[in-house]
Amino acid sequence: xQFAHVSISSKAIWTIAVVSLALFFxxxxxxxxxxxxxxxxxxxxxxxxxxxxxDITMNYAHGNDFYADKVWGIxxxxxFGPVQKYTMGLSWxxxxxxxxxHGSAMLLGYPADGYSAPYKFWLQxxxxxxxxxxxxxxxxxxxxYYSEEITALTLLVLAFGTNLYYYSHGQAAMPHVYxxxxxxxxxxxxxxxxxxxxxxxALALGLICSLITLVRPNHIxxxxxxxxxxxxxxxxxxxxxxxxxxxFPKLLLxxxxxxxxxxxxxxxWHLMTNHWIYxxxxxxxxxxxxxxxLKVWFSYRNGWxxxxxxxxxxVVGLALLRKYARDFSIxxxxxxxxxxxxxxxxxxxxxxGSFGQRVFIDFYPMLALGFAGALTQIQSISHSKASxxxxxxxxxxxxxxxxxxxxxxxxxxxHYDSMTSRAYWNVFGRDRRSPAQALELQAPDYEAxxxxxx
Numbered sequence: 001x002q003f004a005h006v007s008i009s010s011k012a013i014w015t016i017a018v019v020s021l022a023l024f025f026x027x028x029x030x031x032x033x034x035x036x037x038x039x040x041x042x043x044x045x046x047x048x049x050x051x052x053x054x055d056i057t058m059n060y061a062h063g064n065d066f067y068a069d070k071v072w073g074i075x076x077x078x079x080f081g082p083v084q085k086y087t088m089g090l091s092w093x094x095x096x097x098x099x100x101x102h103g104s105a106m107l108l109g110y111p112a113d114g115y116s117a118p119y120k121f122w123l124q125x126x127x128x129x130x131x132x133x134x135x136x137x138x139x140x141x142x143x144x145y146y147s148e149e150i151t152a153l154t155l156l157v158l159a160f161g162t163n164l165y166y167y168s169h170g171q172a173a174m175p176h177v178y179x180x181x182x183x184x185x186x187x188x189x190x191x192x193x194x195x196x197x198x199x200x201x202a203l204a205l206g207l208i209c210s211l212i213t214l215v216r217p218n219h220i221x222x223x224x225x226x227x228x229x230x231x232x233x234x235x236x237x238x239x240x241x242x243x244x245x246x247x248f249p250k251l252l253l254x255x256x257x258x259x260x261x262x263x264x265x266x267x268x269w270h271l272m273t274n275h276w277i278y279x280x281x282x283x284x285x286x287x288x289x290x291x292x293x294l295k296v297w298f299s300y301r302n303g304w305x306x307x308x309x310x311x312x313x314x315v316v317g318l319a320l321l322r323k324y325a326r327d328f329s330i331x332x333x334x335x336x337x338x339x340x341x342x343x344x345x346x347x348x349x350x351x352x353g354s355f356g357q358r359v360f361i362d363f364y365p366m367l368a369l370g371f372a373g374a375l376t377q378i379q380s381i382s383h384s385k386a387s388x389x390x391x392x393x394x395x396x397x398x399x400x401x402x403x404x405x406x407x408x409x410x411x412x413x414x415h416y417d418s419m420t421s422r423a424y425w426n427v428f429g430r431d432r433r434s435p436a437q438a439l440e441l442q443a444p445d446y447e448a449x450x451x452x453x454x
Contacts (some may be wrong), residue, residue: 009139012152016159018134023169024128030120030264038353040173041072043090044294045122047098047316048114057081059066070115074282083272084279087265093178098124127340134181137160137188138365144191150379153395154372160366161301161399162308163356166406175215177362182212182223184365186231190226190326197243208252210261219362221338228331234321284347287452291344296357299350300419300445307356307405307414310371310398317370317377324373332366349450353416355409407431418443 006014029035048070049058061067066080073082074214084168091098101119103111110116112381135155142151160162161449167176189205205226213220218409231237297305318336321329343349343359351359360367382388413427423440427433445453 009143009155010152012155013135013139013322014133016135016155017128018202020131020159020168024125027169028172029172030124031117031285032074035120035124035301036115037132037172038171038174041070041084042084043088043175044081044094044173045071045084046088046091047094051098051102052112052114055081058084066113066378073146074280075288080272083174083269083278083280084103086284087214087217087280089211089216089265090383092211092214094123094126097122100372109145111307115454119440123173127177128180130178131159132165134177134184134365137181137184141184141187141191141365142368142372145369146376147206150372150375153375157371157399158368161310161395161402162364163358163402163406164361164364165402166409167358167361170355170406174358176358176449178408179212179215179219179362180364182208182215183362184214184386186222186225187365190201190229193226194230197247197250199250199253199437201252202247203257206257207253207261210258213448214261214265216362218342220353221335224333224338225328225366226334230327230415232326232330260436263373276369284344285450286342287347290452290454291341292349292454293340295345296340296344296349300421300441301417302350302354302356302419302426304360306424308360308402310359310395310402311364311367312375314364314367314371317372317374318367319370320373320377321369324376325369328366328369332369336363336366346446347452349449349454350417350444355406355414355416404429415441 017154046056053060058067058071058073059079061071061081062076071082072085074085075083098114098119101122102114104110104118104122104357105112105116109117110118135158138158139151139155142154146154159168164177164180169175184210186205187202189208193201193205207221210225212222231240253331257442266276269280270276272278295301295303297303298307315336317331322330337363343357351357378391379388382391405414408427408431409416411432413430413433415423418441420442423437426437428442448454
């Protein structure tokens with residue numbers, strides 16, 4: 001097939017893939033940075049434990065200086081290693097690339113310890129795979145409701161105009177690009193399942209929903225999406241109940257898959273703590289009676305719409321889904337509202353070291369439908385060529401802002417958790433920190449936040 005005959009939305013995905021691969025080699029993060037860092041240490045540690053050491057308890061790390069910065073946990077159990085804070089879902093998604101790194105290390109003479117250069121190379125590359133996979137699935141979802149042009153523009157803006165860009169090329173092994181792919185797949189499989197509810201699609205949908213839950217357990221609320229798809233009236237609710245009565249065995253399959261996917265995690269918790277269900281976050285908790293929605297969205301300390309302003313269009317666009325993507329018009333605003341509430345109730349509402357509110361990236365496939373709706377509405381009222389040029393220029397400006405602010409963040413010009421309005425505007429448009437900025441930063445009090453002083 002000649003490239004000239006490829007659809008414009010497919011060309012957008014090719015553009016994202018080629019640019020991302022070029023950045024992968026230009027930035028060379030796998031040999032310039034510590035890829036297994038921060039939260040990734042815990043997400044990743046299951047793989048070296050099982051494949052390299054053959055010891056899921058990670059007892060080998062006790063008193064071993066090599067593992068001092070490679071194995072973390074919240075408690076040490078006598079005769080065992082540390083209990084990992086994060087669930088093992090990401091390790092499942094890393095696994096094919098970890099095995100490629102393991103094979104490469106042995107073939108090329110690197111230490112086959114799970115942490116040498118080949119492992120970092122393949123782990124960083126895995127993020128690009130899931131980015132492109134997510135874009136492929138998301139394109140299918142968007143094309144169900146929107147034009148080629150709107151779909152292409154939405155995909156390009158998400159890839160380069162939001163903080164998904166940083167979490168695909170910077171701290172790429174964090175969970176967000178992986179969840180972006182899984183949620184995109186969930187939306188596409190939801191559409192496909194209701195179009196033809198066969199066993200294969202039921203299996204695929206149950207599997208992907210289960211993986212989402214295993215990567216981030218509080219995302220079980222996303223199961224509302226396949227359950228609520230297409231429900232826009234009470235009559236449809238009655239029809240949906242009738243549908244599930246007819247397909248009740250497939251509903252049972254969802255529960256069975258969830259149990260099978262979660263079983264290794266439950267066995268791990270029981271081995272390490274003697275409890276089948278274990279809260280591994282220690283003294284970290286939610287404050288359900290004190291959500292910080294305005295701070296989560298607008299604070300200079302990692303506020304979502306401060307550092308990813310284009311997503312304001314996506315939020316507005318959710319109100320247009322009834323016009324453009326009716327099947328999702330009720331369920332997506334409800335899930336987004338619930339997700340925002342959960343995010344804003346977490347004790348650390350700024351989510352530690354972060355470029356903007358990284359946790360919203362997990363919701364971007366859903367918000368993409370709203371963003372595309374907003375673009376379609378703008379297109380419908382932009383009758384002149386000049387107005388369309390203005391709209392595209394506006395988008396281009398904010399994409400450029402995101403790319404530049406990503407550069408600032410990677411250079412430490414934008415601080416990971418201590419920005420204030422004065423610090424932000426002092427370095428706005430600058431490529432290096434000003435001497436005065438250190439005085440304008442305000443570090444958060446993590447210990448106070450844990451007890452509710454946020």
